[in-house]
Amino acid sequence: MDLGLNGRRCVVTGASSGIGRAVAAALTAEGARLLLVARGEAALRDAAPEGAEVLAADVTDPAAAERIVATAQERLGGLDVLVNNAGSSANIPLGQLSEADWELQWQLNVRGPERLMAAAAPLMAEAGWGRIVNVASSSGKRSSATNVAYSVTKSAQLALSRAYAEAWAARGVLVNAVTPGPTASELWIAPGGLADQAAAARGITRAQALEAAAARTPRGQLADPPEIADVVVFLCSERAANVVGAAWSADGGAVPSIL
Numbered sequence: 001m002d003l004g005l006n007g008r009r010c011v012v013t014g015a016s017s018g019i020g021r022a023v024a025a026a027l028t029a030e031g032a033r034l035l036l037v038a039r040g041e042a043a044l045r046d047a048a049p050e051g052a053e054v055l056a057a058d059v060t061d062p063a064a065a066e067r068i069v070a071t072a073q074e075r076l077g078g079l080d081v082l083v084n085n086a087g088s089s090a091n092i093p094l095g096q097l098s099e100a101d102w103e104l105q106w107q108l109n110v111r112g113p114e115r116l117m118a119a120a121a122p123l124m125a126e127a128g129w130g131r132i133v134n135v136a137s138s139s140g141k142r143s144s145a146t147n148v149a150y151s152v153t154k155s156a157q158l159a160l161s162r163a164y165a166e167a168w169a170a171r172g173v174l175v176n177a178v179t180p181g182p183t184a185s186e187l188w189i190a191p192g193g194l195a196d197q198a199a200a201a202r203g204i205t206r207a208q209a210l211e212a213a214a215a216r217t218p219r220g221q222l223a224d225p226p227e228i229a230d231v232v233v234f235l236c237s238e239r240a241a242n243v244v245g246a247a248w249s250a251d252g253g254a255v256p257s258i259l
């Protein structure tokens with residue numbers, strides 16, 4: 001299947017690791033041109049496929065969106081595809097979430113992606129073609145107790161994605177979300193990541209924590225980042241022409257719903 005992504009100019013946030021890094025690799029394989037964004041520039045450069053542009057930026061900074069879109073125009077000559085993927089989480093019980101924890105998740109999952117969509121969609125509409133994919137989470141469909149600020153703002157990200165989809169579809173800019181379940185990215189498996197945090201919180205081993213996360217999905221295993229990236233890239237493509245405002249589950253069946 002030709003995805004029609006050859007030469008498309010794409011911005012991917014959170015591209016130095018995990019799902020975003022896999023999205024960058026998959027888009028490169030389709031011949032797309034990339035501007036990759038994350039805070040840590042050295043890791044971003046290490047992760048970037050050959051030929052990709054990189055920009056160190058923090059999507060929670062209110063000035064970042066304009067800077068990212070301006071850089072795409074300058075270095076890629078425009079912008080056809082935006083993947084809002086930057087994100088993070090931590091295992092924090094409900095009663096221990098601080099103002100800063102709530103604010104971080106709000107900025108990462110709602111305000112950051114919203115500012116980027118607001119900056120990118122008009123440019124795409126001018127050209128009559130665009131794709132925006134918001135990487136949300138199964139936790140946005142079924143709240144997870146490990147970080148309610150994450151779940152609540154991932155739900156909000158789905159509502160935001162839907163609102164942008166309805167506002168821009170008639171002008172050729174298609175907005176969708178993907179909702180991964182537990183995925184073996186650095187977020188889960190890096191030392192001190194969610195596996196180690198879950199193990200410490202529950203007094204079990206890291207291997208048991210990973211087994212428990214896998215067992216919560218009917219598939220019975222964590223996804224590999226490229227398995228999520230393939231869904232994201234399809235939604236970025238020409239072939240997803242009639243998919244608008246969807247929240248595509250790529251969660252191994254974790255959320256027990258057919259919607």
Ligand SMILES: NC(=O)c1ccc[n+]([C@@H]2O[C@H](COP(=O)([O-])OP(=O)(O)OC[C@H]3O[C@@H](n4cnc5c(N)ncnc54)[C@H](OP(=O)(O)O)[C@@H]3O)[C@@H](O)[C@H]2O)c1
Pocket residue numbers: 013014015016017018019020037038039040041043057058059060085086087088108135136137138179180181182183184185186187188
């Ligand atoms: N892994 C899962 O189980 C899972 C499940 C459902 C949804 N998701 C979602 O998938 C997305 C990617 O997660 P992942 O698992 O691939 O995580 P990851 O391996 O930890 O990668 C996160 C990426 O985001 C970047 N990032 C973090 N905060 C940022 C900020 N403020 N500004 C710019 N970049 C930032 C990180 O680089 P720097 O730290 O250098 O900035 C890194 O490149 C997130 O939105 C996450 O919520 C993940």
